[in-house]
Amino acid sequence: MAEVPSHARVVIIGGGVIGCSVAYHLTKLGWKDVVLLERKQLTSGTTWHAAGLIAQLRATANMTKLAKYSQELYGNLEEETGVATGFKRVGSITVALTEERREEIYRQAAMARAFGVDVEEISPQEVLAKYPHLNIEGVTGAVYLDKDGQGDPANIALALAKGARQRGGKVIERTKATGVTREGRRITGVDWEQGSETGHIACEMVVNCGGMWGHEVGRMLGVNVPLQACEHFYIVSEPIEGLSQLPVLRVPDECAYYKEDAGKMMLGAFEPHAKPWALNGIPEDFEFDQLPEDFDHFEPILENAVNRMPMLGEAGIHTFFNGPESFTPDDAYHLGLAPEMDNVWVAAGFNSIGIQSAGGAGMALAQWMEDGQKPFDLGDVDIARMQPFQGNKTYLAERSKETLGLLYADHFPYRQKATARGVRRTPFHQHLLDRGAVMGELAGWERANWFADDGQKPEYAYSWKRQNFFDNVAAEHMAVRENVGMYDMSSFGKIRVEGRDATAFLNHIGGGQYDVPVGKIVYTQFLNPRGGIEADVTVTRVSETAYLVVTPAATRLADETWMRRHQGDFNVVITDVTAGEGVLAVMGPRARELMQAVSPNDFSNAANPFGTAQEIEIGMGLARVHRVTYVGELGWEIYISTDQAGHVFETLAEAGQDFGLKLCGMHMMDTCRIEKGFRHFGHDITPEDHVLEAGLGFAVKTDKMDFIGRDAVLRKKDEGLSTRMVQFRLTDPEPLLYHNEPVLRDGEIVGYLSSGAYGHALGGAIGMGYVPCKGENAADLLASAYEIDVAGTRVPAKASITPMYDPKAERAKV
Structure with missing residues (x-):
């Protein structure tokens, strides 16, 4: 067996395609002391049985950038390493069987163009021309990406491992990481076991690429890596005479994907109710193993598939495969520096897209490790987004039953997870439910998103069009704009x-x-x-x-x-x-009257001007009020110790009856903030967006002592802006905006919306997004004609640099 060195700059734990990619990219950056430890044999966990689908388009621009990088890398790996990767650009087709799915995939196609991906909307007849074996009954539309591909997962991993070795990295199999030594927030070394031999390797960094063992490895390293292994099924047919190369085909409405491979047809499934596996731990001897067949579980998928692809009904089944893959609570993988430690990195939990993600994820993580900062915004997958409670095994088992199937479910706007709910509740939770709250979940918090009217079912009815809460949110929105509303901000x-x-x-x-x-x-x-x-x-x-x-x-x-x-x-x-304080926001033109009715304190501008806090009496209790707003109206955020929160809610609700107080939810907060042009972190502003180009220079004080980012702010002031945040309003009041819709300037795509919502007071959908503006002033920028592409239809839009609602911010300061 290979000798384990006594020291390494970095130890990578796990030899699947992800660990091999991280090793490859670190050595490509010139790192020499790179050691990868694999408990059994390379690829023996999940990689060896992956389907090998390699798609370009992901949900955001940066995730798409990483997926595109992966396929470009795989196209060149064979020449570099001499290992055949089986990579072929065969194209892919996604078909819709409903009008809702058709809108979803057409919105994705529009988004793809904004991200620089070649895509084509095609008719059912054009699908048939490209895929003659398909029954197109019920097909409402489709999209085709000609540069998507497929590859040999195990050989891609082995090629990456060879590339790492060629540049001096050590890839050591049959060597299990068994423990660590640490000093404070740093790992100082890794204990290992190789057969009967044991030892220790000192190191400066550790990367957890443990795949479905990632949660367990994370515990050993002192970090939280929430993921759960689930059973994943596919079948491979007997050879089919005359079957030649075909595009990868996805039929998400039937939870199925199809791949031609060497004259056989593979059918894979992402069933709505998944089966979590190894809840008590993965067997120690697991290596290239598969799980028992469960034909009853797979049968509904197969029945639909035989109807959709009739030749499957005539061909025999060569292989029925059931193998485990790891899934995370939100279907996004885990990447980055773990919050709990200062030298433990994570790349795990790839939700069945590990092959198409591995190249880009390995590149991004290696660059992050090299520079000490993210190469671009990775908020979608940053491990720091995971909450501590999400490592709970019961929670993971429950949530994983849903997340596998969500990969192919309708990705409706505002869609809420149905499993593992109710973990984190604010002090007002039951009060809000009793008054018609429809809850959503964010970071585990149950939050009132909107309020149902009397007689209305308090639940979502999802759609890409106006959903069942549209009028409810409009009423909440206008209550805050014209009267007074109250909502729960305790989760902040x-x-x-x-x-x-x-x-x-x-x-x-x-x-x-x-x-x-x-x-x-x-x-x-x-x-x-x-x-x-x-x-x-x-x-x-x-x-x-x-x-x-x-x-x-x-x-x-x-x-x-x-x-x-x-x-x-x-x-x-x-x-x-x-958790120590509940927070209620009271907002709207009559907010001062309501506050004065429940408190003897002075809420005048003289006593409590905008941007200040004061301690108050309220009802029979005490609180602290912050005079700020995220909705652009006069109002207060009321911070109440949790023991008095219920009393204060009841006091405000009772007094509010005399003022027409309306309870409001998080959707209202979003529709109001976007009218005001307030930025949403993670969408409109990210680590990749310069604070001046985001239009937030007013919040930066460069005349004070040195601070992180000061030099970059001063440089940008000297250089001028390259891009600028712009607010848009569609002139047609009917279409809806969410985010990622392409922005066209004088007929050319120049960017995409970072966020979108409906502006009920402005009478149309509102979007925000960055527009290139190098060498231009605001007048030049606004002199152009703008359109937003909504599912393939270009809709004219008004553009503004200043907020379209209350541009002088007078309403919050009255």
Whole structure:
């Protein structure tokens, strides 16, 4: 067996296609002391039995960039390494069997064009011409990508491993990582076992590429990697006479995909109700194993497939295969630096798209490790998005039953997960349910998204058109615009920063000025060295030595981790206090009247101006109010200790009857914020987006002490903007916008929407997106004609740099 060195710069645990890709890309960057440890044999977990479908188009521009990189890499690997990868560009077809699915795939096609992917919408007859064996009955539309492909999964991994070895990396099989040594937040070495021999390898970094063992390996490394193995089924037919090369075919409405391979037909399934596997741990001797057949589970898929592809009914089944693959709680893989440790990296949980993702994921992670910062926005897959509770085994088992099937389910806007719900509840949860709340889930939090009317079913009816809550949200929206509304913001993260260096620390990591009077609220960003936005938060000074940082619910852990990693020698204590307070937002022109009705405190501009906080009495309890808004109206966020939250809710709800108070949900917050042009972190602003190009320069104070990103801000001021955030309103009030719709300027695609929602007060769908503007001023930019591509239809749009609703921000400050 290969000798294990005593030291490595990095130890990669896991020898599937992902681990091999990370090793390949690190050595390509010139890293020499790269050691990959594989417990059994390379590819012996999931990679060896993967279907090998290689598609370009993913849900976001950067994920598509990584998928395109993968297929380009695989096309060249054989020449570089001499290992045949079986990579062929055979094209792919996705067919729709419903009008809703047709709109989904046509929206995807429009998105593909914005991302630079060649795509073609084709008719059922054109499908038949490309796939003569298909029964096109019921087909409503299809899309064709001619550069999609397929490959040999195991040989792709072996080629990557060989490439790593050729550049000095060590790939060592039959060597299991059994434990680690650590100092504080760093792993200092990995214990290993090779047959009867044991040893230790000192290292500077570790990468968890454990695949379906990733959760278990994560526990060993002291990090949370939520994933669960599920059974995944496919069949391979006997050879079919005359069967020649065909595009990969996906029929998501029947949960099926088809691949021709060497004159045989493979049929794979993503069934709606999956079977989690190895809930008590993966067997120690698992290697190139398959699981027992379960024909009853697969039979409904096969019945549809025989109707859709009649030749399958005549050909015998050569192989019925059942093998495990790992799935994550949100169907996005895990990549990046684990929040709990400072030198443990993760690339695992690839949700059955490991082959098409491996090249790009390995490249991105290697670059991140090399530079110490993300090469571009990876928020969709950043391991820091996972909440600690999501590592719970019961939760993972329940959620995994759904996530496998969601790969081929209708990806409707606002679609909510149905499993593993109710884990995190705000203090107002039951109060809201009793009043008609329809809950959604974000980062485990149950949040009221909208409120059903009396007699209306309090549940979603999904569609790409106006959904059943459209009128409800319109009423909530207009209540906030014209009267007063109240909604629950308890899920937003609350991080207390306290200590003698609190002001200096925040002035180091944030772009704002935090040396402000007690009670002052600062809207601000944490920037990276490129001037990109790592966090979008409010910072309230609550005492001379303490601040409260309020973050989006989904990024609380990531934002806290960013602060901890940049704490340095500053004398501060950073504490997550999210669960300690419930938060109710009271917003609208009559918000002051309602607040005055329940509290003896003074809510006038003189006593409590915009951007300040004060302690108040409310009902029989106590609270703190922050006069800020994410909906663009007069209002207060009320922070209440959880023990008094129920009382304060009841006090406001009762008093609100005299003012026509309307309970509102998160959808209303989104429709109101987009009318105001307020940015949404993760969509409109990301680590890749420069704070000045995002239009947030007003929040950056370059005249203060040095802070992270200051040089990049000053450089951009000198160079001028290359792109600019623009707000759009469709002139036709009917179409809906979500995000990623292409933006056309004078007939040419120049970008895509980063977010979209309906502007009920403005009377049309609103989108936000970046438009290239190098050498142009705002007047030049707005002089053009703009259109938005909605599922293949170009819809004229008005464009604006300033908010279309209340451009001078007068309403919030009255």
